[in-house]
Amino acid sequence: MTPHRADDATINARPVIHWFRRDLRLTDNLALAAALETGAPVIPLFIFDPAILHSKRVGAPRVAFMRSALASLDASLRRHGSALLVRHGDPRRVLPALVEATGAQGLYFNRDYSPFARRRDAEVARALPIPTHSFDDMLLVPPGEATKSDGDPYTVFTAFQRKWLTIPKPCPVAPASQSGAFDRLASVDSPGLPTLADLGFDTAIETPDASEDSAHQLLARFLSGPIYEYDSGRNRLGADPDRDPTPGSSFLSPYFRFGILSIREAYEAAQAAHGQAGDARARKAVETWISELAWREFYTHILFHFPQVKTGNFRRAYDSVPWRRAPADLQAWQEGRTGYPVVDAAMRQLAQTGWMPNRARMIVASFLTKDLLIDWREGELHFMQHLIDGDLAANNGGWQWAAGTGTDAQPYFRIFNPILQGQRFDPEGVYIRRWVPELGDVPATQVHTPWASGHLPAGYPPPVVAHAFARERALAAFAAARERRPA
DNA sequence: TGAAATGTTGGGGCG
DNA sequence: ACGCCCCAACATTTC
Numbered sequence: 001m002t003p004h005r006a007d008d009a010t011i012n013a014r015p016v017i018h019w020f021r022r023d024l025r026l027t028d029n030l031a032l033a034a035a036l037e038t039g040a041p042v043i044p045l046f047i048f049d050p051a052i053l054h055s056k057r058v059g060a061p062r063v064a065f066m067r068s069a070l071a072s073l074d075a076s077l078r079r080h081g082s083a084l085l086v087r088h089g090d091p092r093r094v095l096p097a098l099v100e101a102t103g104a105q106g107l108y109f110n111r112d113y114s115p116f117a118r119r120r121d122a123e124v125a126r127a128l129p130i131p132t133h134s135f136d137d138m139l140l141v142p143p144g145e146a147t148k149s150d151g152d153p154y155t156v157f158t159a160f161q162r163k164w165l166t167i168p169k170p171c172p173v174a175p176a177s178q179s180g181a182f183d184r185l186a187s188v189d190s191p192g193l194p195t196l197a198d199l200g201f202d203t204a205i206e207t208p209d210a211s212e213d214s215a216h217q218l219l220a221r222f223l224s225g226p227i228y229e230y231d232s233g234r235n236r237l238g239a240d241p242d243r244d245p246t247p248g249s250s251f252l253s254p255y256f257r258f259g260i261l262s263i264r265e266a267y268e269a270a271q272a273a274h275g276q277a278g279d280a281r282a283r284k285a286v287e288t289w290i291s292e293l294a295w296r297e298f299y300t301h302i303l304f305h306f307p308q309v310k311t312g313n314f315r316r317a318y319d320s321v322p323w324r325r326a327p328a329d330l331q332a333w334q335e336g337r338t339g340y341p342v343v344d345a346a347m348r349q350l351a352q353t354g355w356m357p358n359r360a361r362m363i364v365a366s367f368l369t370k371d372l373l374i375d376w377r378e379g380e381l382h383f384m385q386h387l388i389d390g391d392l393a394a395n396n397g398g399w400q401w402a403a404g405t406g407t408d409a410q411p412y413f414r415i416f417n418p419i420l421q422g423q424r425f426d427p428e429g430v431y432i433r434r435w436v437p438e439l440g441d442v443p444a445t446q447v448h449t450p451w452a453s454g455h456l457p458a459g460y461p462p463p464v465v466a467h468a469f470a471r472e473r474a475l476a477a478f479a480a481a482r483e484r485r486p487a
Numbered sequence: 488t489g490a491a492a493t494g495t496t497g498g499g500g501c502g
Numbered sequence: 503a504c505g506c507c508c509c510a511a512c513a514t515t516t517c
Contacts, residue, residue, distance in 0.1 A: 359488085401488090410488070412517090414488085415490070416490085418490085421489090468491095471490085471491090475517060
């Protein structure tokens with residue numbers, strides 16, 4: 001390392017700020033690395049924005065998970081002789097004040113492509129007297145870089161992915177080049193993190209540890225075997241999380257959501273796994289997992305190019321679907337009391353853990369939008385309030401896909417049968433019994449249709465609606481909407 | 488990353 | 503042995 005010269009010290013006296021947002025890690029963080037490379041002291045900053053914290057889409061589970069990530073980040077920074085500087089308020093006011101107080105000469109952050117964040121960041125840049133430096137860190141391919149030959153964004157996933165796969169992906173920042181650079185972190189006098197109660201959330205579920213180490217452990221375990229069976233494993237709802245915490249899913253989504261794990265690192269690791277796969281089937285499984293990364297990028301691009309999907313159907317043909325206002329049914333779904341065991345198991349897992357496997361998400365989304373004919377926005381909101389990985393773009397995309405209203409959505413007549421889905425993906429009823437204790441003694445032959453035995457176990461409700469009836473009702477409602485306004 | 492309805496085929500029971 | 507029917511198993515179409 002080159003010794004500092006005196007004039008460097010003078011130049012470098014004025015610090016720069018790294019503003020952490022959805023990149024809560026020190027490893028392979030583009031904006032942070034760039035800030036450190038300036039040679040100036042780097043002030044690591046996080047801002048709790050009440051506008052986000054108190055929005056109806058934000059719930060205690062995700063805030064608790066994020067707080068865990070911040071605590072871990074703060075601890076890491078303290079090991080480097082620094083600390084996370086925490087501020088509360090509107091960044092458009094907090095940042096100018098902080099720049100004034102510290103004499104900072106630059107602001108560094110990684111881009112967030114959501115409509116809210118883009119507007120905020122533009123206004124922040126306008127409000128500051130110093131240059132801002134932003135980076136494409138969150139995605140392997142940023143919005144605008146995977147478009148059709150005429151420049152239009154893709155709205156069909158398979159076409160998007162074909163293109164996405166051909167685009168060279170960035171490599172992780174070499175860790176060695178950074179390790180010494182952490183010496184540049186400014187010493188920060190921070191009172192420490194607010195508690196959940198300080199942030200206005202009284203109770204919260206127990207969340208997974210949100211440290212970078214935990215993310216790396218999950219990734220390593222997933223790569224050690226499950227990734228080679230991912231395409232079937234992700235559908236096994238009943239795998240035992242005590243014996244195998246990452247049975248079929250990677251469980252990395254909450255870590256990607258907050259940038260606790262670098263997407264470049266994960267992609268590079270998956271590419272390596274692909275090269276080491278034993279046979280074509282294993283290679284295909286790895287490709288399936290990589291395509292989930294592509295889905296994440298696809299939906300981020302979709303929200304970027306079509307911000308109106310946040311509140312409206314991507315396919316306007318379904319604008320007149322007569323969604324039912326059925327508060328009791330909605331509540332039964334939210335609380336896992338629909339009388340359909342696999343639906344109830346999944347909804348209770350969500351309430352208790354803040355997470356669900358993707359298969360379960362598809363099942364409960366189909367049930368809400370098709371069987372109950374309740375507006376996908378209700379489901380999207382509930383998911384955002386409970387999911388620790390809740391992300392506007394991915395969640396919205398997933399819900400509109402399930403409802404049939406989205407980009408490249410499944411056709412409206414694809415209606416999941418909650419009994420068959422349970423039998424297929426939880427054949428022994430292990431998943432159901434884990435989350436629905438009332439069904440603990442029901443044998444596998446009855447566990448998906450507990451009403452069929454003639455007497456329901458105490459405390460477990462009869463089906464909220466008969467699936468065969470509900471299916472016909474949904475088909476008629478969607479078909480009528482299409483007829484009123486063809487696609 | 489559907490499910491149900493409808494169509495086709497072929498084995499086997501039976502008169 | 504033959505024709506008839508039933509129906510499981512699979513394929514195709516429809517929503």
